[in-house]
Amino acid sequence: MRVVTASEMYAIDRYTIQQIGMSEESLMENAGQAVATVLLERIQPAQRVAVLAGTGNNGGDGFVVARVLKSYGYTTDLWLIPPKEKVKGAAKKALEIYENSGYEVKNYIGNEKEFIEQLRHYDVIIDALLGIGINGALRSPYKEIIEKVNEAKELVVYAIDVPSGIPADGGAVETAIQADVTITIQYPKLSAYTFPTADYYGELIVVDIGIPPLSLEKNAEFRRLWSEAAVARTLPVRKRSSHKGTYGKGLVIGGSRNMTGAVIMTAKAALRSGAGLLTMAVPDDVYPVVATHIPEVMYHPCSSLNGCFAGEIDLITLDVDAIAAGPGMGRTMGAKSVVQKVLCQDVPVVLDADALYFWNDYVSIIRERTEATILTPHPGEMARMLGVSIDDVERDRFGIAKQFAMSNGVYLVLKGPYTIVTTPDGKQYVNTSGNPALAKGGSGDVLTGIILAFIMQHDNIQEAICNAVFVHGKAADALVEKEHSPMDVLATDVIEAIPQTLFSLYKKGASYQKQR
Ligand SMILES: NC(=O)C1=CN([C@@H]2O[C@H](COP(=O)(O)OP(=O)(O)OC[C@H]3O[C@@H](n4cnc5c(N)ncnc54)[C@H](OP(=O)(O)O)[C@@H]3O)[C@@H](O)[C@H]2O)[C@H](O)CC1
Numbered sequence: 001m002r003v004v005t006a007s008e009m010y011a012i013d014r015y016t017i018q019q020i021g022m023s024e025e026s027l028m029e030n031a032g033q034a035v036a037t038v039l040l041e042r043i044q045p046a047q048r049v050a051v052l053a054g055t056g057n058n059g060g061d062g063f064v065v066a067r068v069l070k071s072y073g074y075t076t077d078l079w080l081i082p083p084k085e086k087v088k089g090a091a092k093k094a095l096e097i098y099e100n101s102g103y104e105v106k107n108y109i110g111n112e113k114e115f116i117e118q119l120r121h122y123d124v125i126i127d128a129l130l131g132i133g134i135n136g137a138l139r140s141p142y143k144e145i146i147e148k149v150n151e152a153k154e155l156v157v158y159a160i161d162v163p164s165g166i167p168a169d170g171g172a173v174e175t176a177i178q179a180d181v182t183i184t185i186q187y188p189k190l191s192a193y194t195f196p197t198a199d200y201y202g203e204l205i206v207v208d209i210g211i212p213p214l215s216l217e218k219n220a221e222f223r224r225l226w227s228e229a230a231v232a233r234t235l236p237v238r239k240r241s242s243h244k245g246t247y248g249k250g251l252v253i254g255g256s257r258n259m260t261g262a263v264i265m266t267a268k269a270a271l272r273s274g275a276g277l278l279t280m281a282v283p284d285d286v287y288p289v290v291a292t293h294i295p296e297v298m299y300h301p302c303s304s305l306n307g308c309f310a311g312e313i314d315l316i317t318l319d320v321d322a323i324a325a326g327p328g329m330g331r332t333m334g335a336k337s338v339v340q341k342v343l344c345q346d347v348p349v350v351l352d353a354d355a356l357y358f359w360n361d362y363v364s365i366i367r368e369r370t371e372a373t374i375l376t377p378h379p380g381e382m383a384r385m386l387g388v389s390i391d392d393v394e395r396d397r398f399g400i401a402k403q404f405a406m407s408n409g410v411y412l413v414l415k416g417p418y419t420i421v422t423t424p425d426g427k428q429y430v431n432t433s434g435n436p437a438l439a440k441g442g443s444g445d446v447l448t449g450i451i452l453a454f455i456m457q458h459d460n461i462q463e464a465i466c467n468a469v470f471v472h473g474k475a476a477d478a479l480v481e482k483e484h485s486p487m488d489v490l491a492t493d494v495i496e497a498i499p500q501t502l503f504s505l506y507k508k509g510a511s512y513q514k515q516r
């Protein structure tokens, strides 16, 4: 499933109309019919419905929906918010068809009191006030109407395309429809995957209105959801002839006197995710503590200074296939020097946490690298690396991630709800698993371990990273679906949930694995 911006959606519409030859009216009819099909399955015949329609084509979709619901015998009122003369183009045509079918329009203007009075008699509101054409802060009377609808908590609200008031591309929200369900036309919009806007969508349902894929390919950048089906399809298959070396020799670098747990979690997660052989490089001061925790790894104690890396690491003798550096290593000059040495190795490198701290000192080395560099910042780290505020990052997660990945030639994993993976050529993948249980210290360390293990087992780095992000979120989902609440889940619980998650994904992918 692809995700689009408002301007891409308009370009897709234009192309479909002008180059492919579908009429605007038929697209609107398809949109209204597709939305109505969902509504007919969900709304009970005894429920009273109000369709609230605005000036634009979102209102036009609403006219079609109101007509279909009435044709099926539903008690439905169509409230037209602007004066009728303001309705133009395809929406005007849809309104004519509605009226020619013998159905009545209720005008908001002049009947404001009646509207407010009626509101409490409805069970269901269909929000066709504003779609992707919203510009600037909400104007009267839309603002007041939306506030009244939101106040009536007993109403079930279905929004068409986007909850009215939400900017399609995401950003700050002052007033917007708080939908129970949003039925999006053809492709989800960015704001369904950024915050705070995503919180207004409720359940998201996408309906197809028959726009050919060619219109999308010609007019939209590559941005897609990475779902369970994609993971099941792309998980690597273990060959019967394989041995421990087949799945890579990985190196995890991290730890310091104050933070011994992070690197242990990274290593455990990597082992649970299929790393063939794993070595941990830790400051020799903390080696005795770390070594008691994991019997399955080899160790490479490094010289330490005040409990942290002193700066030396002998990477030549280690001979590894991929490296993850950062968890708990501290923000010292010694740590910086170790990371710089790591980046000079000709193997894929994952940098997380403290390894991102001295970003400006690494940029030039990273741009010269030929093997993959994978960075996994959370929004706070991303903001620091760019010298902007966290709000700036959150407001434009997609844009910022793309610009950063392309200009530095890295794979960027911008963490958060709906983690975005961006490849060096700017393709973007939105993760669809995970829940607030992951908003806890240690989550990122676990993800780094899974990524390290997956990039060693898969020859496609993008698929490996996307799958790792998905498995991490899915393991947390599995925990809260069974005996955990989102509050009590620990990062170590997530590691323990990796086996069942992989087990179920492999089962789902069994048919693909046979085909390969
Ligand atoms: N392929 C598709 O996706 C299709 C989508 N359809 C639907 O069309 C809308 C987009 O339609 P559009 O007419 O471009 O935009 P809106 O419906 O959102 O309405 C824009 C008008 O709303 C007024 N406006 C804008 N900003 C504000 C504001 N801040 N406050 C109040 N009002 C605002 C403005 O009108 P004025 O005359 O009042 O200036 C805009 O003109 C899309 O979301 C889908 O639902 C098609 O039906 C089928 C194809």
Ligand SMILES: [K+]
Binding pocket: 058, 127, 128, 129, 130, 131, 159, 160, 161, 162, 163, 164
């Ligand atoms: K809407």
